[in-house]
Amino acid sequence: MTAKILDGKAIAAELRESIKQEVDKQVALGKKAPGLAVIMVGEDPASQVYVRNKKIACQKAGFNDVSVVLPTDTSQEEVLALIDKLNADDDVHGIIVQLPVPNQIDPEEIIERIHPCKDVDGFHPYNVGRLATRMPQLAPCTPHGVMTMLAKTGIPLRGLNAVVVGASNIVGVPMMLELLNERATVTVCHSATKDLAKKVSEADLVVVGVGIPNMVKGEWIKDGAIVIDVGINRLDDGTLCGDVEYDVAKEKAGWITPVPGGVGPMTIATLLENTMQVAYHLDCKV
Numbered sequence: 001m002t003a004k005i006l007d008g009k010a011i012a013a014e015l016r017e018s019i020k021q022e023v024d025k026q027v028a029l030g031k032k033a034p035g036l037a038v039i040m041v042g043e044d045p046a047s048q049v050y051v052r053n054k055k056i057a058c059q060k061a062g063f064n065d066v067s068v069v070l071p072t073d074t075s076q077e078e079v080l081a082l083i084d085k086l087n088a089d090d091d092v093h094g095i096i097v098q099l100p101v102p103n104q105i106d107p108e109e110i111i112e113r114i115h116p117c118k119d120v121d122g123f124h125p126y127n128v129g130r131l132a133t134r135m136p137q138l139a140p141c142t143p144h145g146v147m148t149m150l151a152k153t154g155i156p157l158r159g160l161n162a163v164v165v166g167a168s169n170i171v172g173v174p175m176m177l178e179l180l181n182e183r184a185t186v187t188v189c190h191s192a193t194k195d196l197a198k199k200v201s202e203a204d205l206v207v208v209g210v211g212i213p214n215m216v217k218g219e220w221i222k223d224g225a226i227v228i229d230v231g232i233n234r235l236d237d238g239t240l241c242g243d244v245e246y247d248v249a250k251e252k253a254g255w256i257t258p259v260p261g262g263v264g265p266m267t268i269a270t271l272l273e274n275t276m277q278v279a280y281h282l283d284c285k286v
């Protein structure tokens with residue numbers, strides 16, 4: 001079997017177009033454009049790609065993009081003060097702090113300082129708790145973008161055996177919650193998991209987010225399975241590759257996401273979606 005490609009770039013473009021139409025409509029009614037503040041402390045290479053692509057997406061969708069780049073030696077207090085200011089700014093609907101942050105910064109304290117109603121990354125413990133109690137408010141962009149892609153396959157998730165590889169706060173754990181909320185049977189694997197190959201080989205759906213190039217071998221994939229590769233790894237020759245051994249996996253899978261052009265563009269489109277929700281549709285009472 002050769003897999004059908006889940007084209008994240010195309011699905012993201014479609015989502016961004018529908019967001020743009022909603023923004024145009026709301027602005028014509030006299031509402032503000034959605035405002036998104038992205039704080040980047042220092043210069044992480046993956047974050048720079050993200051910031052660049054997100055800036056283009058904001059422009060095209062009619063968002064007001066406030067990017068703040070702070071020097072690598074910025075103190076915790078300075079970041080907290082900036083968040084306080086953005087929390088109080090009515091033109092700003094969404095705030096994210098790019099991860100990872102330099103060592104002197106404590107990411108947990110920073111994330112908790114963002115008002116839960118402006119937490120468009122969905123990383124605040126309040127929003128994690130909402131997702132975990134099946135009352136989602138703002139859900140993390142990457143896993144939520146994966147759900148949007150999965151809907152495009154038309155395959156019902158109810159009862160599927162889903163294996164999530166990687167248990168991070170950003171990808172694995174919210175992915176587990178999203179899939180559980182759709183009544184998949186979810187197994188979460190991580191660095192202490194025994195016999196990963198066997199777990200993956202039993203999966204109807206595999207979502208991999210670990211940040212190790214080609215870590216999941218193509219031969220582990222069950223015939224016809226859905227394979228979602230969240231990894232974006234830059235190799236020494238400058239090319240990008242995912243966490244799944246793509247060329248082999250695509251001969252076994254039913255559906256597969258490419259890297260680049262898979263989950264990455266969906267993360268950005270979903271960030272815009274969350275920000276638009278805050279601007280126009282979310283009744284947030286925290």
Ligand SMILES: Nc1nc(=O)c2c([nH]1)NC[C@@H]1CN(c3ccc(C(=O)N[C@@H](CCC(=O)O)C(=O)O)cc3)C=[N+]21
Nearest residue numbers: 046047049050053097098099121260261262264265267
């Ligand atoms: N608070 C926070 N939230 C994040 O969501 C977050 C973050 N910090 N820190 C950095 C990582 C990285 N990240 C990417 C998202 C999309 C692409 C993306 O669009 N990639 C394209 C193009 C890649 C390329 O051309 O280099 C693709 O996969 O096709 C890349 C990277 C979000 N992150």
